Amino acid sequence: MPVSQSTSFRAALRKTQRPTMSPRPPLTALYAFATVAQCGSLRKAAHELCVTPGAVSRQIQALESYLGFRLFERGAHQMELTPKGVELQARVGDKLASVAAEVSLLRRGGHKAVVRVDAGVTFAMHWLLPRLASFSEAQAGLEVQLGTSGGPITLSTRVDLHIRRDPADLGDLAYQPFLEEWSVLVGSPGLLPGAPFSLPEIVKDIPRIGARSRPTLWSQWGAHHQIQSSFLEPTLEFDNTVLAIQAALEGLGVVVVPEIFVSTMLQRRLLSLVDPQRVLTGHYSYAVRSRQESTAVLTFLEWLRGQAS
Structure with a gap:
């Protein structure tokens, strides 16, 4: 100031x-x-x-x-x-x-303040980007520059704010959890049987899609339902959740993914919930790079927390 x-x-x-x-x-x-x-x-x-x-x-x-x-x-x-x-x-x-x-x-003199945000590509694509329009409308004097990367942060880049699911990726920066991640089991509507079914039958009879970037999602879901993880090894595996979700859309099997990644697809009935129960699989946290948080960064953080709540 x-x-x-x-x-x-x-x-x-x-x-x-x-x-x-x-x-x-x-x-x-x-x-x-x-x-x-x-x-x-x-x-x-x-x-x-x-x-x-x-x-x-x-x-x-x-x-x-x-x-x-x-x-x-x-x-x-x-x-x-x-x-x-x-x-x-x-x-x-x-x-x-x-x-x-x-x-x-x-x-x-008419130049907008800039907040540089770094987030994982899937989180940015499915959760952050759809909400940025509301921020831009409310904060015409601020511009958000969104970059995507995965894994441990790189301190050499010009970034004000990092968002990660794994706090270890934030290094020595002080971080603050702001959003719970709940995951669900989903599949293409045409793939699922019309008659009543049990979850063990579904995960046994229909191919299980996995993402190498999130290898614990199936075991976390299985632990919640008391299904042994040995029965839940993926039969189809892809590099990341983006490809795993696309495989489910194509009817190749069922997949456990964070609900925030597929909420729009569920609303449009492109995917269906195989199991209505949500399983807590993690939290998203943010870390501010600058020692002295600017008014622009503080404004963005207030909006971010409001969106998460």
């Missing part, structure tokens, strides 16, 4: 007098509220805003007085949103971030 902007915001926050009731809400206090809601504590929010925790606390109190209800339950080390606080965050959080992005865009 530039010195002049930080100084003016600090001066606004240090006003201890409560604002008088007026048709317009106290915007400085609203911005302080959104920052605390995002950071989860007064100390972290104060660091983000370059002010003291006491100054942030006074703004939260002023906003609660203005609204007539509590926004946070105050704990020893963190601030928990009340139901009313959750509602307010949902109503104003994205809008305040959008205003900040638009102002930043004007200050840069």
Whole structure:
């Protein structure tokens, strides 16, 4: 945050007098509220805003007085949103971030801030890309540059944010899980019998498709259903889940894959659930490369967590 902007915001926050009731809400206090809601504590929010925790606390109190209800339950080390606080965050959080992005865009002479994201190709194709349009609409001043790679990250590349399923691929970077991965057993509708069937019969009589990039999916699914993994060795195996899913679409067999990769295909009835039960097979985590997270990166992370929830 530039010195002049930080100084003016600090001066606004240090006003201890409560604002008088007026048709317009106290915007400085609203911005302080959104920052605390995002950071989860007064100390972290104060660091983000370059002010003291006491100054942030006074703004939260002023906003609660203005609204007539509590926004946070105050704990020893963190601030928990009340139901009313959750509602307010949902109503104003994205809008305040959008205003900040638009102002930043004007200050840069019309040049958009860029967030460089690196993710696995299948995750990017099936989960992240379909959602980026909504981010672009809400954050016109920000541009997401999405790159794809697999396995351990490469620190030599220019990236702000990495997303991986395996935390080991993130090296020594601090990471934060944000999305659970649930997997399902699917197959082509024309391949599945119309009469009632048992799962052991299906996995015995119909070819099992596997992906070498995700060798444990079948065993994880089998453990959930108490089916021995020796009966679940793939009869057809491909390099990755992209090819495994395509093989299932072609009617070559059934496959265990993350639900987020095939949700659109299930909705369009290109694939059918063989088993309605979902099995937890992992988590996706993000790691931020830069030591000082920029406003653009923080805005993207807030949106990312919102999409996952």
